Amino acid sequence: MSKSPQRRADMIAETRGKLIAAGRQAFATKGYAAASMDDLTAEAGLTRGALYHHFGDKKGLLEAVIAQIDAEMARRLRTVIDEADTAWDAFIDESVAWIEMALEPEIQRIVLLDGPAVLGDPSRWASQISCVDSTANSLRRLIAEGKVKPVDPDVAARLVNGAALSAALWIASAEDPRAVSAKAIESFLALASGLLKQA
Amino acid sequence: MSKSPQRRADMIAETRGKLIAAGRQAFATKGYAAASMDDLTAEAGLTRGALYHHFGDKKGLLEAVIAQIDAEMARRLRTVIDEADTAWDAFIDESVAWIEMALEPEIQRIVLLDGPAVLGDPSRWASQISCVDSTANSLRRLIAEGKVKPVDPDVAARLVNGAALSAALWIASAEDPRAVSAKAIESFLALASGLLKQA
């Protein structure tokens, strides 16, 4: 009994989805290096054959997982931006939201720690870590409005994200994350104000 | 024929030194994961037995390598600080020097990419990544002098270093590192000025 082409495509997508989900789970909990492909494929009810067929190798699966997480992050950041009143507020709110997202173990472990170590610098990734892009866009608008010093928006966005990442790592390993988080955001706001034309 | 105790201690230190040097070389060129302990110990004219005896495991060797690099970085940063005229200059010069050091492939690969992925957040490292400490000290002095906003110096130092790291990664993967480097430092100075009480 044959299935419709559409149904078949769905099954393939489902297989890919299950592998990505299993990989995401394994990478998040054990870390990339310690995650066994035999284990995670079995978790998805498949074998390594399926994984190598769809993703080429272990790094390929990591790329796919990161692309998925990155898309989710971009969507969440988008809503934060849309709700802000001014362009500056959007920039700040987005950055703070980014710090908070970087506290989530899954994002921290996979995207922020293992990702760069295994795949190299994020700016070279296929899934062009879209969060930095949106920060850069916010900055571009602010520079056009004359509120922010005429710096290179892409570079500045990277710096801002780097600072936020560092803050997140610090917070995550702190005794009292909530208390440290407040201090980190305070420092971050001070730093960010340096981009303004007048303080 | 017996050797003096001093001579013996020297030989042990030499063995450790050769292993650290070989590990440093291998980690820098191949990355931590791809570096084979059989290969790098053979490169040092030894076997894995020596390595496990002195460093416990592969992570132990990485820690030792990072500690060595970190010490070198701290020494280099110290001279930069000592040559600065004001406390603010010291802070800025040190940060710029840090960005430039983060461009060196060895430092970038071992300390900035593999280190956090394998050993976790640097603030938890045994060798307490001393660069951040000295940045924090600079900030502490500046806050005491009233030049810098009363933020938490440790957190702010982390943010600043994170921004610098991100800049370095960006620069390193750029087409024209020298040109991008200038832009990055410009943006960095803008950001850092946000810490000043009056801009």
Place this chain on the structure above:
DNA sequence: ATGGAGACATACGGAACGTATGTCAATGTC
């Protein structure tokens, strides 16, 4: 001189990755 500890080398087991090969269903072709 003799027992013990430290500094290494060697041998072994096991896990994990990537590849090569096989199977089965679906699709296109004559």
Place this chain on the structure above:
DNA sequence: GACATTGACATACGTTCCGTATGTCTCCAT
């Protein structure tokens, strides 16, 4: 409607590599 082909997986295999367990030899203490 038979048949070759392609894609989606599963299975089997070889290799690499890590960590440990064991052995040896030198040096020091008593």
